[in-house]
Amino acid sequence: MEIDWGRLQTRATELMGRAYAPYSNYPVGVAGLVDDGRVVGGCNVENAGYGVTLCAECGMVSELIASGGGRLVAVACVNHAGELIMPCGRCRQLIWEHGGAQCQLATPEGVLPMDQVLPQAFGREDLGH
Numbered sequence: 001m002e003i004d005w006g007r008l009q010t011r012a013t014e015l016m017g018r019a020y021a022p023y024s025n026y027p028v029g030v031a032g033l034v035d036d037g038r039v040v041g042g043c044n045v046e047n048a049g050y051g052v053t054l055c056a057e058c059g060m061v062s063e064l065i066a067s068g069g070g071r072l073v074a075v076a077c078v079n080h081a082g083e084l085i086m087p088c089g090r091c092r093q094l095i096w097e098h099g100g101a102q103c104q105l106a107t108p109e110g111v112l113p114m115d116q117v118l119p120q121a122f123g124r125e126d127l128g129h
């Protein structure tokens, strides 16, 4: 499947502009290409209870499922400047669940498959699924 990385990064940057990040002042946006061609995305949503903060990837996965499901085939995550950033560990696990080992991630060091950014991941197979 052809991946338009420019489109994904542009969409992620648009969504970053809608982030609610008054505590960290670190807005994040993310966009993901789904295996049926949809593009889903999200932005971070902070909370006065800091631990309740939702990472941008949480919103993306919520849109993925709410809009019909499917598999993530490519993901790009950006900071305030629209520059690529690495998803946090928890969010790599989220992407793993819905994209798996071969999902492609745009990183500051180039495009990498998820099994290189989350080696020996814990996943559904470990639960017998």
Ligand code: THU
Pocket (backbone or CB within 6 Å): 021, 024, 026, 027, 028, 043, 044, 045, 046, 053, 054, 055, 056, 057, 077, 086, 087, 088, 091
């Ligand atoms: N953040 C994300 O939205 N995704 C990541 O993968 C890394 C961190 C957000 C959470 C918090 O609102 C801010 O960035 C600073 O940690």
